[in-house]
Amino acid sequence: GNSVTQMEGPVTLSEEAFLTINCTYTATGYPSLFWYVQYPGEGLQLLLKATKADDKGSNKGFEATYRKETTSFHLEKGSVQVSDSAVYFCALSVGNTPLVFGKGTRLSVIA
Amino acid sequence: NAGVMQNPRHLVRRRGQEARLRCSPMKGHSHVYWYRQLPEEGLKFMVYLQKENIIDESGMPKERFSAEFPKEGPSILRIQQVVRGDSAAYFCASSPPDDRREQYFGPGTRLTVT
Numbered sequence: 758g759n760s761v762t763q764m765e766g767p768v769t770l771s772e773e774a775f776l777t778i779n780c781t782y783t784a785t786g787y788p789s790l791f792w793y794v795q796y797p798g799e800g801l802q803l804l805l806k807a808t809k810a811d812d813k814g815s816n817k818g819f820e821a822t823y824r825k826e827t828t829s830f831h832l833e834k835g836s837v838q839v840s841d842s843a844v845y846f847c848a849l850s851v852g853n854t855p856l857v858f859g860k861g862t863r864l865s866v867i868a
Numbered sequence: 869n870a871g872v873m874q875n876p877r878h879l880v881r882r883r884g885q886e887a888r889l890r891c892s893p894m895k896g897h898s899h900v901y902w903y904r905q906l907p908e909e910g911l912k913f914m915v916y917l918q919k920e921n922i923i924d925e926s927g928m929p930k931e932r933f934s935a936e937f938p939k940e941g942p943s944i945l946r947i948q949q950v951v952r953g954d955s956a957a958y959f960c961a962s963s964p965p966d967d968r969r970e971q972y973f974g975p976g977t978r979l980t981v982t
Contacts, residue, residue: 761910789969800872800959800973801911808969846910850969855901855924858910 759784763847763859770837770866778832778862780821780847788849790814790823790830791856795844804832804845837866870895872962872974880980887947887954889977893962900943901971902935905957917943950981
């Protein structure tokens, strides 16, 4: 089956620190990969995506590269801000199948 | 362009009552998805609908839960005879017909069963 595993949180960082949130997947078929962000009290927002191997998705300073050889899609940001505090979800979809989400990683950035 | 709208945002029901959750997709979107998020968990797919059709309900509990997306009006997720274990956040997402992978989420309905 299809599944996503992401690092457990919470992750607490100081402002301007480097962020990495690990995500690995298993999939039958060729998945598209996504990162979603959920701010407190809100729904999920698509942060970035990649649809084929070696693609790099990027948005708002966040990046993730689709690594087929390691079945990974790690999220990175060079310098986090307090406003980045949220829960981050890695997800995949194969063809027209429903999105499969990881359990989420809570990030807290302190000034 | 208004995003996906859900109401109510918060819903409190006593055990045994019915809960009705509504979702209006983004303009131009004809595909609707419902997900459930339990505390400290990721989202779990429940059902995927197009207008007047249920396409995939593989994630729906077999009893008490139903969903519809009528020709006119919002999509409705109905939970009959709610139990405490139904307490969760329920999110609706919609996608355009040409790219079902790109889903846009509503703010969710937080259901509390007392």
